[in-house]
Amino acid sequence: SAKLFAQDAVLISEGNFERGVIKASNFNFVVIMNDEQKIKEFSAKDVQSYMWNGVTYISKPVVIKKKIEFRFFKLIESGVVNLYVFGDNEFSELLTQQLVKVRPTIGFGVGSGGVGGGIGGGVNFSGKRISEAQTYNAPRKKVAYFIEKPGTGPMQEVNLANTNAVKTILLQKLANDEELAESIKATDGFDEKNLVAYVKAYNTGRN
Numbered sequence: 760s761a762k763l764f765a766q767d768a769v770l771i772s773e774g775n776f777e778r779g780v781i782k783a784s785n786f787n788f789v790v791i792m793n794d795e796q797k798i799k800e801f802s803a804k805d806v807q808s809y810m811w812n813g814v815t816y817i818s819k820p821v822v823i824k825k826k827i828e829f830r831f832f833k834l835i836e837s838g839v840v841n842l843y844v845f846g847d848n849e850f851s852e853l854l855t856q857q858l859v860k861v862r863p864t865i866g867f868g869v870g871s872g873g874v875g876g877g878i879g880g881g882v883n884f885s886g887k888r889i890s891e892a893q894t895y896n897a898p899r900k901k902v903a904y905f906i907e908k909p910g911t912g913p914m915q916e917v918n919l920a921n922t923n924a925v926k927t928i929l930l931q932k933l934a935n936d937e938e939l940a941e942s943i944k945a946t947d948g949f950d951e952k953n954l955v956a957y958v959k960a961y962n963t964g965r966n
Contacts, residue, residue, distance in 0.1 A: 767791060769801055769809040777801075781811040786830045786845070789816075804829040817843065819905075819914065832905065836955055838962030840932050841907045843914065844951075904954060908932045917954065925949045933961040 767781040769791050779793035789809050790800045801809075803818045809831070810816075816831040832843035906928060907914035918924055929943050939961060946953065 766813070767809070767811055769799075770807045771801070771805070772807060781809065784809070784811065784816070784831070789831070802829075803831050808834075819843070836958045836962065838958075839908065839965045840958050840961055841909070841914075842955060842958045843905045843907070845903045845905065846901060904951070906932055906958070917949075919949045919951075919954065922946075922948055925954070929957060933957060936961060936964065939964075 768776050768778045769781075769789055770776045777791055777793050777799055779791045781789060781791050782798065783790040786803070788800060788802050789806070789811075790798060791809070792798050806818055808815055808817045815834040815837075817834050818829050819832050820827050821830050822828075830845065832845050834841065835844055836842040904917040904919065905914045906917050911932070915928055917928055926943055926946070930940055933939055933943070939957065943957060
């Protein structure tokens with residue numbers, strides 16, 4: 760019978776990837792069952808990205824307690840300017856469902872700690888203890904957005920609660936578009952919807 764290939768994939772490096780079905784993930788690690796039905800686990804620091812149900816999660820460096828670590832960020836708009844979200848509840852709910860589905864291969868305990876102060880615990884993968892850096896995170900109360908224009912420095916957090924700060928960042932990143940700049944300046948407040956719309960409009964005009 761014809762072999763059916765899954766759509767999920769983990770990109771380890773250019774031209775080097777594992778294709779299969781993502782079984783579990785959080786902001787620190789991803790577990791995939793490849794096309795040979797073998798379970799493989801990857802840390803965010805060891806891969807470039809992964810695709811799950813058509814959505815891409817990129818491994819990016821962040822500073823945590825004065826140390827550079829890697830976390831997965833959900834890519835919500837890409838092009839000349841990239842927009843990411845970290846800690847979205849939809850993602851957390853999905854991974855919770857996936858973890859339940861693959862028990863007892865993967866189990867997790869509830870404890871304190873984890874990225875952003877979420878619920879964390881020891882994660883066991885096929886009887887192996889995963890390091891504390893690879894702990895399961897419950898849905899975060901704070902959803903953080905980050906914007907990046909490759910070649911202009913590291914990505915920056917976009918604090919939607921600070922309208923003036925958002926305007927400053929967008930005017931810097933979405934430069935050389937007078938019509939878009941006027942619209943940004945006239946905006947009274949920002950949410951995910953209009954933030955994505957501005958980045959998408961800027962990228963579309965430069966394709």
